[in-house]
Amino acid sequence: MSKVPSGLFRSVIVLAALGVVAAVVRGLVLFGVLDAATVEQQVLANASWLGLRLTAGELREFNTPFEAHPFVTALHVLPAVVFMTLAPFQFSSTLRARCLRLHRWSGRALVLLGIPLGISGLFFGLTTPFGGTLEASGVAFAGALFLGSLISAFIAIRAGDVNGHRIWMTRAFAVALSIATMRVVLLVLMPLTGAPVQSLFGLGVWLGFLLTVGAAEWWLRHENATPNDGGRRVVASRS
Numbered sequence: 001m002s003k004v005p006s007g008l009f010r011s012v013i014v015l016a017a018l019g020v021v022a023a024v025v026r027g028l029v030l031f032g033v034l035d036a037a038t039v040e041q042q043v044l045a046n047a048s049w050l051g052l053r054l055t056a057g058e059l060r061e062f063n064t065p066f067e068a069h070p071f072v073t074a075l076h077v078l079p080a081v082v083f084m085t086l087a088p089f090q091f092s093s094t095l096r097a098r099c100l101r102l103h104r105w106s107g108r109a110l111v112l113l114g115i116p117l118g119i120s121g122l123f124f125g126l127t128t129p130f131g132g133t134l135e136a137s138g139v140a141f142a143g144a145l146f147l148g149s150l151i152s153a154f155i156a157i158r159a160g161d162v163n164g165h166r167i168w169m170t171r172a173f174a175v176a177l178s179i180a181t182m183r184v185v186l187l188v189l190m191p192l193t194g195a196p197v198q199s200l201f202g203l204g205v206w207l208g209f210l211l212t213v214g215a216a217e218w219w220l221r222h223e224n225a226t227p228n229d230g231g232r233r234v235v236a237s238r239s
């Protein structure tokens, strides 16, 4: 496996950290540790400092589904924190070589947490999409690829196909990261267009998804890997 370029590595770490922070803040609001109104005031103040067009009404509308469905929100943000924290370590060849047992147990936990994470994301994206039909279509695509990739990765490793497992896990991780990329895309699109965040949200979901999954596919091709690559197919021993 070739070395990950430092730019790609740094982007992954920044996006993963962004995802963790967003999920932790949402979790702290959900469990009443942070006051929702205070957090909204802070978000509005930050947006105005950055020169972004964001109204209190838009922010309220965005937050309402999470307050209306606290259980589904918990099913989303709690696995999200663990998933985004553990997943990057799964790609470290040093860690895998030194501690394969840890990689296996962490991987099993990630697949188990990924299922409620993906299903709850689909729930919000399909039933209460802030960005309308364009967001719903993007989330449907991303959610299906995320869940399908996780299941394919699990099936591949049970069959001893280490390379196929790596490819599908890379795709699943890319979809999870795309949720953070979408935030960066919105931060660029909002001042560029001056359009309301709600009208840009669906485009942000799609662009975040295409850019991140596209980068992952580029990386996989760069490594010249295919799921049926007989030359690189390795049969894993079980713990």
Ligand code: HEM
Residues within 6 Å of the ligand: 019, 020, 022, 023, 024, 026, 062, 065, 066, 076, 077, 079, 080, 081, 083, 084, 117, 118, 119, 120, 121, 122, 124, 125, 126, 128, 129, 130, 131, 135, 139, 142, 143, 144, 146, 175, 176, 177, 179
């Ligand atoms: C580990 C990866 C993920 C993290 C860290 C994450 C984080 C979050 C957070 C914090 C929220 C609450 C909104 C906010 O505070 O900004 C949220 C909402 C949402 N997430 Fe995720 N998420 C992840 C994976 C996914 C996946 C795989 C999907 C696709 C099915 C998804 C779809 C959604 C949708 C549709 C919403 C609601 C957006 C709306 O209001 O329209 N998420 N996510």
